[in-house]
Amino acid sequence: AAADERVDALLCGGDLYEHERFSPDTAAFVRGVFADLHPLPVFLAPGNHDWYGPQSLYAQVDWTDNVHLFTADRMEPVPLADGLTLWGAAHRAPANTDGFLDAFTVDRGGVNLALFHGSERGGFLRQEEGKAPHAPFQASQIAESGLDHAFLGHHHRPTDALRHTYPGNPDPLTFGEDGDRGLVLATVAPDGSVHRERRRVGLTRIHDRHLDVTGCASQQEVRGRILRWSAGREGLGRVTLTGDLEPEVDLRPAELEREVAGGLDALLVRVGTLRTAYDLETLAAEPTVRGAFVRDVRAADLGEDERRRVLMTGLRALAGRDDLEVV
Incomplete structure (x- = not known):
């Protein structure tokens, strides 16, 4: 894509590979890709997953001269053109990297851009819960340091802010990373915008869906609903089953995964908040062991969720079922 767009430089904000998983083949592949772009300048700012060190892929590859690797854990400048400077820094450990913009100030005029791997601590961070902060910074620090714009790695969700850009990962790595994924073609104006x-x-x-299976009286009916949802879809799918199932349904997610992938490359079936649709009023009126059990549990001093779980587990056991776990 960089060659097709005839860009002036290619920037990569880290996590290009996994430090614990790379092999000689990985190194040869990455080197070859960037060598094929020669003489296009390529700038690399290692992140927390591909941190720079003596044993890193970055230190072991004999890079072509179009590749510039930032290796310091502080911002360092590279002139791109008259009046245009790119500042960059590298993670040198997998964790506990301080913010690159802390105590940093641009020392020259012109347009100043930055490339690094870091966690913006504002609203965008809150959108990606569970993502550990690395080299954290506040968005306001970009302008305060004298930078015009920062191109960043770390967050997988794309975002275009006034002074910074997260391109996001170019291909989804897990469920929840839906929508179009790709690169950012950035044009820098003389005023730094x-x-x-x-x-x-x-x-x-990636296709991710909470699927209501209320009213299904058999696994085959559940299968039919999943098939209708997956029809025409390609890639990877995940369905989380929710709703009220009839008590006779013996749900087996592993079988559903094998049966209903359809055009998908793979399908994951999860059990979400599923409830069994027992008619408790009718059951409580029965002159049976089952009826006595329902009456006793309903009269017991239990919380509503605990009462539901006890009822569902007991009724399944009395029916001779072995799927006694209740969610």
Whole structure:
């Protein structure tokens, strides 16, 4: 895509590979990709997953001269053109990297851009819960330091802010990372403002759905609902089953995964908040062991959720079922 767009430089904000998983083949592949772009300048700012060190892929590869690797854990400048400077820094450990913008100030005029791997601590961070902060910074620090714009790695969700850009990962890595994935084509104006266009390059499609199976009286009916949802979809799918199932349904997610993938490359079936649709009033009126059990549990001093779980587990056991776990 970089060659097709005839860009002036390619920037990568880290996590290009996994430090614990790379092999000589990984190194040869990455080197070859960037060598094929020669003489296009390529700038790499290692992140927390591909941190720079003596044993890193970055230190072991004999890079072509179009590749510039930031290796210091502080911002360092590289002139791109008259009046245009790119500042960059590297993670040198997998964790506990301080913010690169802390105590940093641009020492020259012109347009100043930054490339690094870090966690913006504002609203965007709250959108990606569970993502550990690395080299944290406040968005306000970009302008305060004298930078015009920062191109960033770390967050997987794309975002275009006034002074910074997260392109997001070019291909989804897990469920929840839906939508188009790709690269950012950035045009830098003489005043330091940035115009961005996104180009989709992701090959993998992710489909994630909470599927209501209320009223289904058999696994085959559940299967039919999943098939209707998955029809025409390609890529990877995940369905989380919710709703009220009839008590006779013996749900087996592993079998459903094998049976209903359809055009999907793979399907994951999860059990979400599923409840069994017992008619407790009718059951409580029965002159049976089952009826006595329902009456006793309903009269017991239990919380509503605990009461539901006890009822469901007991009724399944009395029916001779072995799927006694209740969610």
